Amino acid sequence: MPRLVWRDRAPPQKADERLTPIPTASVDLDECISRLYKKELLDERVIEAICAKTKELLMRESNVVHVQAPVTVVGDIHGQFYDLIEIFRIGGFCPDTNYLFLGDYVDRGMFSVETISLLVCLKLRYPNRIHLIRGNHESRGVTQSYGFYTECSRKYGNANVWHSFTDMFDYLTLSVVIDDKIFCVHGGLSPSIHSIDQIKIIDRFREIPHEGPMADLVWSDPDPDRDEFSLSPRGAGYTFGSQVVKKFLSVNNMTHILRAHQLCQEGYQTLFDDQLSTVWSAPNYCYRCGNQASVLEVNDQGERFFNVFSAAPENDQVKDQMNEKVAEPNALPDYFL
Amino acid sequence: MEPPPLPRAGAPIAPTTSTSTTSSSNATKSFPHLEILSPAQLSRHQFLLPKKRINEGSDVSFFLKAKAYSEIGKFLMQLNRSVCPRKVHIPLKGSGGSVATRTKSFPLGDDRKLWGGGNRAIGKLREVLKEVADLVAEVPPEDNPNRRFGNAAFRVWYKKLEQRAGGLLNNVIGGETGGRRGDGVKQEEGREEANEGENDRMLEEVKAYFLGGWGSAQRLDFGTGHELSFLAFLGCLWKLGVFHRGQEGPKGEEGEIERGIVLGVIEPYLNVVRKLILTYTLEPAGSHGVWGLDDHFFLPYILGSAQLTRPIDENEPMPLEGSMPGAPKPADIIKHDAVERYREVNMYFSAVGFINDVKKGPFWEHSPILFDISGIKDGWGKINKGMIKMFDAEVLGKFPVVQHFPFGSLFEWELDPAAEDKHVERSVHLANQPPTTTTTASPTAAPSIGIPSTQVPSAGTARPPPPGAGAGGVVGTRAPWAGAGTGPSLTPRGGPPDTGPPPPTAFPRGVPGRANNQFSVTKAPWAKD
Numbered sequence: 001m002p003r004l005v006w007r008d009r010a011p012p013q014k015a016d017e018r019l020t021p022i023p024t025a026s027v028d029l030d031e032c033i034s035r036l037y038k039k040e041l042l043d044e045r046v047i048e049a050i051c052a053k054t055k056e057l058l059m060r061e062s063n064v065v066h067v068q069a070p071v072t073v074v075g076d077i078h079g080q081f082y083d084l085i086e087i088f089r090i091g092g093f094c095p096d097t098n099y100l101f102l103g104d105y106v107d108r109g110m111f112s113v114e115t116i117s118l119l120v121c122l123k124l125r126y127p128n129r130i131h132l133i134r135g136n137h138e139s140r141g142v143t144q145s146y147g148f149y150t151e152c153s154r155k156y157g158n159a160n161v162w163h164s165f166t167d168m169f170d171y172l173t174l175s176v177v178i179d180d181k182i183f184c185v186h187g188g189l190s191p192s193i194h195s196i197d198q199i200k201i202i203d204r205f206r207e208i209p210h211e212g213p214m215a216d217l218v219w220s221d222p223d224p225d226r227d228e229f230s231l232s233p234r235g236a237g238y239t240f241g242s243q244v245v246k247k248f249l250s251v252n253n254m255t256h257i258l259r260a261h262q263l264c265q266e267g268y269q270t271l272f273d274d275q276l277s278t279v280w281s282a283p284n285y286c287y288r289c290g291n292q293a294s295v296l297e298v299n300d301q302g303e304r305f306f307n308v309f310s311a312a313p314e315n316d317q318v319k320d321q322m323n324e325k326v327a328e329p330n331a332l333p334d335y336f337l
Numbered sequence: 338m339e340p341p342p343l344p345r346a347g348a349p350i351a352p353t354t355s356t357s358t359t360s361s362s363n364a365t366k367s368f369p370h371l372e373i374l375s376p377a378q379l380s381r382h383q384f385l386l387p388k389k390r391i392n393e394g395s396d397v398s399f400f401l402k403a404k405a406y407s408e409i410g411k412f413l414m415q416l417n418r419s420v421c422p423r424k425v426h427i428p429l430k431g432s433g434g435s436v437a438t439r440t441k442s443f444p445l446g447d448d449r450k451l452w453g454g455g456n457r458a459i460g461k462l463r464e465v466l467k468e469v470a471d472l473v474a475e476v477p478p479e480d481n482p483n484r485r486f487g488n489a490a491f492r493v494w495y496k497k498l499e500q501r502a503g504g505l506l507n508n509v510i511g512g513e514t515g516g517r518r519g520d521g522v523k524q525e526e527g528r529e530e531a532n533e534g535e536n537d538r539m540l541e542e543v544k545a546y547f548l549g550g551w552g553s554a555q556r557l558d559f560g561t562g563h564e565l566s567f568l569a570f571l572g573c574l575w576k577l578g579v580f581h582r583g584q585e586g587p588k589g590e591e592g593e594i595e596r597g598i599v600l601g602v603i604e605p606y607l608n609v610v611r612k613l614i615l616t617y618t619l620e621p622a623g624s625h626g627v628w629g630l631d632d633h634f635f636l637p638y639i640l641g642s643a644q645l646t647r648p649i650d651e652n653e654p655m656p657l658e659g660s661m662p663g664a665p666k667p668a669d670i671i672k673h674d675a676v677e678r679y680r681e682v683n684m685y686f687s688a689v690g691f692i693n694d695v696k697k698g699p700f701w702e703h704s705p706i707l708f709d710i711s712g713i714k715d716g717w718g719k720i721n722k723g724m725i726k727m728f729d730a731e732v733l734g735k736f737p738v739v740q741h742f743p744f745g746s747l748f749e750w751e752l753d754p755a756a757e758d759k760h761v762e763r764s765v766h767l768a769n770q771p772p773t774t775t776t777t778a779s780p781t782a783a784p785s786i787g788i789p790s791t792q793v794p795s796a797g798t799a800r801p802p803p804p805g806a807g808a809g810g811v812v813g814t815r816a817p818w819a820g821a822g823t824g825p826s827l828t829p830r831g832g833p834p835d836t837g838p839p840p841p842t843a844f845p846r847g848v849p850g851r852a853n854n855q856f857s858v859t860k861a862p863w864a865k866d
Contacts, residue, residue, distance in 0.1 A: 078626065108626025110702050120344040145737075147628030232558055235737075263486045263620065278485070286626050287703035289484065289618075315698050325701040327668070327712025335730070336710060336723035 012015075027053075029125045036118040036158065039081060039111065047117065047161045051168040054120050056126055058171035063199050065176045071098040071332040072307075073184060073296040075260030075279035076135065079109020079151070082226050083283055083293065084118070086312035091295050094122045095129040100176055102136020102260035102279065103186035106165075107146035108286060113155055116165055134172035135186040135261070136218040154331050166220030169292055170205050177254070179302055184258045189240045189248055190216030191229045196252050210236060221262055222278070224271050242272045249275060256304070258296065268306045277304070284311040368654065371412040373578045382663055384538035387545040387743030392751045397736050402756035405748035406733060409565075412572045413639070414611050414655075416603075417725070419443075419595030422648035422661045440648045440662055442521050443596055444682035445604055453597015455589075458580045461509040462602045468505060470550075470609045470813050472497055473616050487557025495554035502544050510543065510579055515606055539577070542745045546570035549741070551610065552619050559614055560622025561635045562738040567606055568636065571598055574746045591651050591711035604684055611691055630706050634688055635732055637723045641685025645717035660716035665719060693822045 027049050032042055056175050065302070072091045091097050105119055106112035122130050132295070136142060143149050143166060152162035176184040177196070190213045193199055201212050209215050219237025226241035233239075245257060257276040262269075264280040271277070283293035294306045374382065392401055400406050422442040429435045443451060453459035476494040550567030551558035574580060580594050613619060614633060621632030630638060647659030660666075669675035670689045680690035692704060701708040713719050732738050744750035 046707070108624065108628065110627045110705070134643050146625050199381070212779045236739075237474065265484060265486050265618070266482070268484050269483065284697060286621065286624060286632065287698045288632070289486070289620075311697070325708075327701075327709050331705070332713070333706060333727065335726040336713060 022213065029121055032121045033118065033125060036114060036121060037085070039114050041113060041155060042117055044156050044158075044160050044164075048164045050117075050120055050124060051164040054124055054168050055171045057124060058168070059205075061173045061206050063174045063202055064196055065173050065181070067098070067100065067131060067176055067178055069155035069179050069298045069300045069302060071100050071178060071298050073100045073102065073178075073258060073279055073298065075102050075281040075294075076104035076263075077101070077109070077115055078104055078107055078137070078282050078285070079112030079115050079147070080282045080285075081109070081111035081114045081118075082312040082314040083281070084115055085314075086283075086309060087281060087295055090166060090307060090309055091297070095126040099130045100178070100184060101130070101132050102184060102258075103133045103172075104137045104260065105132075105135070106148040107137045107143055109147075109282070110151075112148045112151050113161065120165075120168070131176055132172055132173055133176060133184065133186055134169060134204075134208070135217060136208065138166075138172055140166045140169075141207065170207065173205055174202065174214065175199055178258075178298055181254050181302055182256045182258050182298065182304075183248075183252065183254050185217050186259060187216070187218045187237055187261045188220030188222060188259055189229075189238075189244055189257070190220065191238060192216070194248070194251055218261075222259075222271050223275055242275075245272045245275050255302075263289060263291060264294075265291050267292035267308045268296065277306075279306070284315070287315075368418055369411040369414040371415060371572060371575055372409055372716075373581060374576050379577070383746060384535060384542045385745040386538070386541055387745035387748070388750075389741070390744045391736065391740045391742065394736050397734065397739060399750075399752075401734065402752055403744075403749065404751045404753040405744055406743075407746060407753045407756065408576075409569060409572060409733070410729070411820050412575060413568065413728075413818070414725075415719070416595050416599050417593035417639055417643045418655050420599050420643045421646050421655055421692055422644070424648045424650050440624065441556065442648075443644060445600055445684065445687065446682055451596060452601025456580060456594055456597050456601075457583045458509060458574065458698055458855075459594075459597045462574075463605060465505045465509060466602070466605045466609055467499065468501070470612060472501075473612055477620075478616055486618060486648060487620055488617040489557070491552070491557055491613070492554045494613075494617070495551065498551065499548060502548055503540060506540060506547060510540065510574065510577065522793055542747060543573045543577075545743055545745070546573055546748075549743070550606070552613060553622065556620070556622070557617065558620040558622040559610060559633050560624070560738070561633070561732045563623065563739050564610075564634055565732060565738070565742060568603075569742070569748055571592065571602065599684075602679060603636060603640065607634065607684075607687070610634075614692060615695070627703055627705055630727065630731075631688060631692065631704075635724075635728050637684040637688035639721065640726060641683050641688065642717045642721040644683050645685070646721050647716065647718050655721065656718040657722045658715040658718040660718065664717060667713050667717065670711050671708060675826050806840055 020253065027046055029050075032046065032050070074087060088094070091099075099122075102118065105116045109115070116153070119130070119132060123132055137146065137148070143162070147321055148161065148165075149162050152165075153159050155161075171235045175186065175196075178184060183196070183269070192213045193216070198213065199217070204214060206214075208218055216237045219232060219234060221232060221234070221237070221239050222245070223239035223241050226239065227243040229238045229240050229244060231238060249255065249257070256274075258279065259276070260279055262278050262280065263282075263285055264278055267280055267283070269278045277296065279294055279296045281293045281295055283291060292308050292310060293307045297307055301304070353522070373707050391397060420443045422440050425439045425441045429437055446452075449455070452463075472494060476497065478488040479490040481489065544567045546566050550563055550570055552563050555844045564776060575598075580598070610633070624632045643655070645661050645664040647656040648661055649656060665675055665679050665683075665686070670686065673693065676686050676690050676693055679686035681687075687705065690708075693700075696703045710720060710723070713723075742748075
């Protein structure tokens with residue numbers, strides 16, 4: 001069994017060490033999970049093995065995964081690890097509660113590595129109890145700009161785990177349908193998708209493209225002031241209005257669209273006569289937005305209930321450690337060297 | 338414990354050397370500065386409504402060689418240098434020519450002379466800022482329980498600003514377009530009408546940058562792209578000579594007007610924006626979260642570090658390291674009481690103070706980049722130099738930020754003949770990409786963030802070397818206007834600051850059509866039928 005070494009900042013490994021893969025069979029997932037619950041980092045070779053195994057598992061999933069209620073649906077996390085743990089405290093730990101995560105696990109927050117490591121281990125350990133959808137941040141391009149790449153490099157001294165994770169992201173599913181009634185996706189709808197069957201034929205095992213149905217699913221946003229599709233100000237995907245939602249639901253014989261992707265002051269927002277909801281799971285986003293967060297619990301009657309919560313108490317407790325931490329000259333951006 | 342004394346506004350503080358016999362030369366060197374249009378140039382000038390020109394990643398490469406880029410840089414360098422403390426040499430009586438060297442610093446504060454109180458245009462701009470701030474009181478935030486995040490009342494506020502902008506700006510520029518109108522030169526009638534039209538066009542051109550400086554009404558957010566627009570607005574006024582009109586009488590001190598712009602206009606502007614952000618809960622535009630320098634701003638970190646840098650003589654360039662005697666230490670930014678003490682006098686501390694106001698949690702956790710910078714031992718000069726490099730790469734060099742910047746007759750979308758092609762070709766912001774793989778031209782290339790010439794790590798099996806290995810030749814460059822001594826190689830690990838406008842995540846725009854080059858790794862059995 002590999003020794004799972006916790007390091008706040010792992011030293012760069014020697015080249016020959018990097019070349020020695022760890023057989024996935026020898027990874028003790030339960031041990032990994034219990035370390036990760038304590039916010040410890042896994043060894044980069046363990047991450048590599050876990051990601052390889054996860055790819056094999058995800059490869060078998062359809063672009064549209066069908067699940068049954070009860071299930072608790074979680075929106076964007078963005079590396080807010082303490083708040084992820086708070087979600088488990090509130091909603092129940094895996095595998096006692098079924099979870100569906102709608103993507104955007106990484107970037108912006110301080111603990112994206114810990115967050116995605118834990119979620120991937122849970123997925124591997126309980127493949128039918130937890131489902132992970134791909135968000136627009138589960139991509140090489142976006143993570144290079146918005147922090148995950150930087151975080152991996154700082155915490156491991158090299159980008160190997162970034163490669164392991166982003167290679168694995170190519171395999172994440174694009175959508176989930178709960179009880180044939182609730183369509184779940186990270187961003188929203190696409191003008192090139194009328195029927196859910198059209199999602200099933202997307203070749204998803206790739207970096208998220210700039211345009212096309214796969215890009216739209218992870219980038220689009222609802223626009224309550226419009227009826228139809230328009231170009232999104234984000235530069236990718238579309239905004240879509242009430243008529244689009246209505247038509248999509250009726251063509252596919254569904255009742256609701258559930259998505260994440262946008263910060264909500266109250267932790268959630270429902271639009272279009274309760275035909276669509278946004279669930280947002282990063283409280284006090286970026287340490288300052290002062291917003292609530294929520295998870296959406298769908299019970300076996302198909303009823304939806306938003307469980308709203310605030311930032312985890314750990315976010316405050318660590319405040320006292322503030323002055324113990326010393327600046328790391330090695331971590332300085334190169335502009336200042 | 339007795340707090341260290343605050344630097345007194347404009348007063349020489351902290352005597353240092355007492356025996357340096359300097360030969361302060363009269364020949365002031367020419368440092369980067371933005372040229373003012375001469376009356377002759379102005380009278381021929383054709384104004385243009387600024388237009389968006391940056392539509393895809395490759396356009397950023399051209400921007401980095403354009404006149405607009407170099408002029409914005411020069412203007413910023415000029416402002417930066419103006420607030421750097423100065424050495425004051427005082428001959429000592431009866432000491433046989435010895436002089437005492439003291440430091441004159443330029444803190445924020447009430448000193449009218451420092452914030453350019455004597456300058457008409459600066460005074461008018463301060464009135465404009467006050468009116469813009471008062472407009473917030475006219476438009477209270479909406480109480481809408483079903484709002485998503487940003488307060489839609491900001492759109493009402495912005496509309497009002499649009500309506501009033503012409504009048505407000507006319508107050509600043511109007512009747513002051515020296516070479517253009519008046520000046521006692523009798524003009525023919527037809528010529529005067531033509532000038533009238535040209536004046537309107539001038540106002541429209543300047544207004545575009547002014548209105549771009551307050552955030553996006555559509556997206557309800559604010560980022561460094563908006564801040565850049567306001568800087569360009571001030572640059573427009575500078576080029577038009579607005580700050581120099583009515584400046585009769587004895588020539589002021591070197592850099593006096595620039596200092597007035599920084600301390601008397603830019604800081605109050607930042608305060609108005611802070612008020613907007615808080616009132617209408619504007620989202621950080623394209624924030625990089627903890628991996629950015631700041632959610633919204635960049636300028637106060639440049640200008641504020643300049644305020645604390647080692648003092649210089651008028652003919653010296655900006656120092657690349659060192660601090661002003663008596664300056665707070667870089668490490669003081671993580672001390673709450675020090676920030677409270679210095680935020681009133683220094684722009685860097687003022688910016689950190691705002692972060693402390695709005696963020697919860699430990700500073701090292703929510704602002705790790707600023708935290709690590711606080712550990713710099715070579716003083717504020719080092720920080721200033723780094724901030725300029727970072728601004729160049731992370732603001733001016735980033736597609737998501739500059740794509741919204743429009744170009745007209747004052748900030749031109751024209752090749753700057755002085756641009757060093759070979760340098761700009763592999764520009765600074767390439768350096769922020771992870772290393773490229775040089776092994777094979779794999780068809781798996783992911784979309785590039787900004788620039789066509791770069792390859793992003795492949796999805797294939799070949800492992801690129803770790804950062805810093807230099808694979809793929811990530812060669813940085815320094816801006817032609819950046820201070821001396823910046824090395825050519827930039828491979829920043831630190832996260833970029835918040836980018837300007839697109840919220841909450843901008844799509845990293847690569848080369849169009851690049852997506853087609855991507856390949857599928859594996860096909861699931863069900864995928865084909």
